[in-house]
Amino acid sequence: MCAPKDTFYWTDGQATGTDGFAWGPPLHGGPPQPDGAVNSWGAQDCAQQYLFANGAFLPAWPGFVHGQIDDQWCLDTGGPRNKIQNYFQSIFTDYRVFRQKDFLLTLNDLSAQIPFEDIHEDYEFDEFANNLKAMPKAPYLILYDSSNIDVVLNHVCNLQFIPNTLQRLVAVAFDEKSEMILRKNYPEIPNVLINLKPIVDSMDPKKQNRGYLVYTLALVVHAKICASLAARGIDFWSMHQDTLWTQNFDMMNVEDRYPDANMLFDTIGNENPSYDRMRDWVCGATFFVRGNPTTFQFFRQLESYMLSYQSPDSSIMTYLCGHHHYKCEFLPQWMVSSFNYFEGPRENVPVLIQLDGGKKPGESKMDVLKRGHFVFRNQNGTYKNEMQFLNLTIVFVLGLLIFYYKSIYNSIRDRLRIYHFLSKFDGPLAFPLVGNLYLVNIFDISKLVDQVLHLAWYYCKKGCGIVRLWIGPVPMLAIVNPIYAKEILESNEVITKADEYEILFPWLGTGLLTSTGDKWRQRRKMLTPAFHFKVLNDFLSVHDYQAKVFLDQVKQFADSGDEVDLFPYIKRMALDIICETSMGATVDAQNNHDHQYVESVRRLSEIAFLWIIYPWLKIKPIWYLSGYGAEYDRHLEIVLDFTKNVIEEKWTEYQQYQLGAEKKDKRSMVFLDLLLQLRSEGLMNEEDIREEVDTFMFEGHDTTAASMGWTLWCIAHNPDIQEKVIEEVDRIFGGSDRDCTNEDLKQMKYLEKCIKESLRMFPPVPFFGRKVEKDVVIHGNFLPKGVRIILVPLVLQRNPLLFENPNVYDPENFSEEKMSSRHAYSDVPFSAGPRNCIGQKFAMMEEKAVISWFFRKYRISANVAFEDNKILPEIIMKSSLGFPVTITHRMDNK
Structure with missing residues (x-):
């Protein structure tokens, strides 16, 4: 069992055995003994003695039990090795002392x-x-x-x-x-x-x-x-x-x-x-x-x-007795599950105990724990009885299961049904909890678009029309073929927005973008007259005026030749246009560069997208502990107060003048006027109006600004295309500064191609989500109730099977010849079918008017490489670098 006990001497501060082997100075404390001192311990046991007595050897051995009472003598006195080994049933092998x-x-x-x-x-x-x-x-x-x-x-x-x-x-x-x-x-x-x-x-x-x-x-x-x-x-x-x-x-x-x-x-x-x-x-x-x-x-x-x-080496028993302040602790299963032990970095993890020693016949390992009164330590350093806690936990969980068993049963049944049908679709290998998120880097959204496109194209080339995906633990079906997109988008049964839109409810309520069913149908019918072409024509004067203000704002950069990021200027212009055309209100954001509404909408969009792609943020405590929840609420309050004040002011004005043909010129009719009229007729209340105004304000300025920015960015990198745009603008306006008319806009055929091509490459909306409310069949494929469907316009619009050079900016992709040769649903930047964008004509008119004004005065170029400006897929597709360009005066029009 133990090594023979040799006489042990100290010579010049070193321990020397009878075989003449020098052991080196005492380890971890203990003063050298005077020369000639004799100790009856074996050489290895002597080293242990000093370790035990001084308590200076810190390591705890996690694979061995430290009793609370019976073995305390080991910690204090350091008994001989054979007695310790016998006490612990000789579970360690005999470590012999090396002599030579x-x-x-x-x-x-x-x-x-x-x-x-x-x-x-x-x-x-x-x-x-x-x-x-x-x-x-x-x-x-x-x-x-x-x-x-x-x-x-x-x-x-x-x-x-x-x-x-x-x-x-x-x-x-x-x-x-x-x-x-x-x-x-x-x-x-x-x-x-x-x-x-x-x-x-x-x-x-x-x-x-x-x-x-x-x-x-x-x-x-x-x-x-x-x-x-x-x-x-x-x-x-x-x-x-x-x-x-x-x-x-x-x-x-x-x-x-x-x-x-x-x-x-x-x-x-x-x-x-x-x-x-x-x-x-x-x-x-x-x-x-x-x-x-x-x-x-x-x-x-x-x-x-x-x-x-x-x-x-010193005896392995050094680990057993060298650390006097370690407690005997049991690591319970609930703590492992709650704090993800054995997963990554941790602090204050309890020491594991071994349960083999000291068992009596018929005893379970849990019985040994109970008999020994073992305890475990919480993260905060407190101690509780593990078994008592375990019993309470079991009772609590059983109570919940009994109370909610019907809901749990129905949820499990429906989920298993969805899993069964989704397993028939092709898709990448998914893992529990993370699903397919391991395939993309959700923490670097600048790379997210490229990763999604490569994954989608892989299945497109395999001939898949629908691909099964798992976004964390949530199953989805992604549409990657225009034939399937047509059936989904034109369906009157699949119109309910997916759960990913929930983050927008506090902001946009259940307005036209987020509502569903009868409410959506009723709202769509009531609001369609506000976008009649006769009403839209009345807004051309607003487009012209705000475009001129925009040109004045960027003139300083044309004069100096300095590079400028156009996006903030475009956003403020778009906000001024949407406020005046939708609410009849003058905000003057272009001359107020620190307008809170613009900044708050930006942050709301960024945070909302994080909520969508990070599943854990959907848990409310994490949402607020992360800081995103409080920041979202703060910016939401700014946005809602802004629209609320405008609505109240216009409602007061409406009541005073009793809006009508005899009291007010029809040409001044704006979107909000229609909503107030519906309120006076009892068809909408104050909250209904707020939902629609916030929806139109958000969609009408953020998406349009992004589209205009991408169009100018694309034209800046293609001088030959820019010259064709300038030629068309000059042909229409002949170098004059007159305002645009509807006839002028109709003649801007090439500019329209340029805008549509930028919408193909950089659609403002990253995805359309739907939720199947009842079982349907799409192109021969059965889709069960409850499944979510996602359509990413970018996947369709950059599909190499549909577009010859999908990553090359080419306005001729929208020539009549090429458009007639491909599926109509290969290009859906404004969605399509019954839930298409109600304001897409308004947006196209605004972009044509503003961009034509820009090229009447300026030329544009860029020093940053086209491909270096990555797409950031937030609620609205943004650019990673903004739109840094150089503006120059047209020499013939300065």
Whole structure:
């Protein structure tokens, strides 16, 4: 069992055994004894004695039980090793003391014979590393051999209490015996155990001193494997079983070299300052390795220090008794689930206890916990009785299930029905919770559009019309073929907006954009007269006036030649136009560059899109804790107050003048006037008016501004196209400054092609969402009630099967010849069918008028590359860089 007890001397501050081997100074505290002092302890036990007495050795061994009462003597006195081992049922193997310095040096020489490159570049290891990287969650890695198999078994015993952990365990064995033992005890571990026996055989072909060789060699190889995995960018959990790393760790001056421990790893039992935390890590704790260059360098340096280490290890029992302030704690399942332990960086994680020792016949492991009065620690440091909490939790959950069983049953039934039918559609592999989000980088929306397009085109080329997608845990059907788009958009049954529009309800209510069913049909019918061409013609004077103000605003940049981002100027102009044409109100945003409404609409659009793509923001506590909820509410209040004040002012005016032909000129009739008339007739109330005004204000200025900006951006990068636009404008106006007429707009055939082509490449609306309210059949495909449908105009409009060069700006894509040769629903920037954009004619008139005015006065160019300005898919498609251009006066029109 224990090593023989030799007489132990102190000479010149070093401990020396009877065999003449120098042990080195006492580890971690304890003053050197006077020369000639004699101690009856064995050499290794003597080192333990000082460790126990001084309490200076910090690491806690997470795979072993620390009792609360019976074994307190171990922490205080440091009893002899054999008594400790007998007390804990000899679960550890007999770690013999290494007696010969030459033998240790031989081991280190042998360790150096395994180059890092031999492991890193080995074909089998390469395959092994790739398998680890492909695992959906970070694997849990254990390197072991027969000398520490008991420690590993005890640790695995603890891990089995954490759900889904054994399924992630990857065991790397150094010999066949240890591999066989673990397989026999834990056959449920699914991952193939890697056996490094050939490496050991190549270093010790005669198989001499195998136990000692493997025990020391394992630590060096472990460091090399960790370095190789870190070099490949693989994150993984690991466990170490030895103290040999401690002195090397001190020699590396890690506190100075790696002051931020989080750059390298996260530990279990992390309650110490930075340096002590790292020392805990190298002395036997379970830890999480980050795969990055810093970690790679750390392990390579640690490996080189270990090769020069010339002292034997201390007993494994040092871990058991060296840390006097660790509590005996049980990690309950609810805590694992709630705080995602064994997933990533954590702090203050409880120490796991082993439950094999001290069991009585017939007792379960839970009985052992109850009998020992074990407790667990919460995140806030408080202690509760685990079993009491577990019982209350069970009662509470059962109560909820009984109370809501009908709703739960119906929800599960409907969801399973949707899953059954959706499984018939083609789509990418999805994972629980994340769905297909792993295919795109939702945290960098500048890359999101390209990633979505490549994914959609893949299925287009396969001939798919509908693709199954999972946005997190939510299943959807994406329409990627114009034939299917036509049936969906023209359907009078699939008109309900998808749940993704819920974020807009506090802002736009259930106006024309977000309403459904009879309310939508009634509103559409009532509001259509406001967009009759005769009414729209009356707004041309507003377009002309605001366009001239816009030209005056940018004239300073034409004079100076400085680059300017046109988008803020276009947005303010569009806001002035929509306010005057829809509400008869003068805002003068073009001369008030700090107008709050413009900024608030911008932030509302950005935050709303984050709510759509980040599923966790739909949970209200997270929504507000993230800060987005409060910011959204703040900007929402500004927007609603703005429209509310205008509506109240116009309602007062309407009552005073009793709007009618005899009291007010019909030419002054605006959108809000129609709504107020409907209110006076009892067909709409104040909230109804507010919904429609906010909807028209948002859609009428943000989408139009984005479309105008993209059109000017495209023309700026195509001088030949710009010349054709200028020629057409000159042909119509002949160099005059007269206002536009409806006849003028009809003659702008080429400019209309340019606008439509920019709408094809950069549609203002990123997606149209629908929700199936009852079972329908679309192009022979059954769609069950409750399924969501998403149509991304960009997918159709940049489909290489529909457009020859989809990423090239070419207005001739809208020549009569090309339009007649492709499906009508290949281009749907304003949607189509019964729910198409009610204001699309208004938008086209506004864009034609403004852009024609611009090219009457100026030319435009851009220094930023066309492709560098990425699409940002917010509620409205924006540009990542704005629209930075250079404006010059037309020499013939200055």
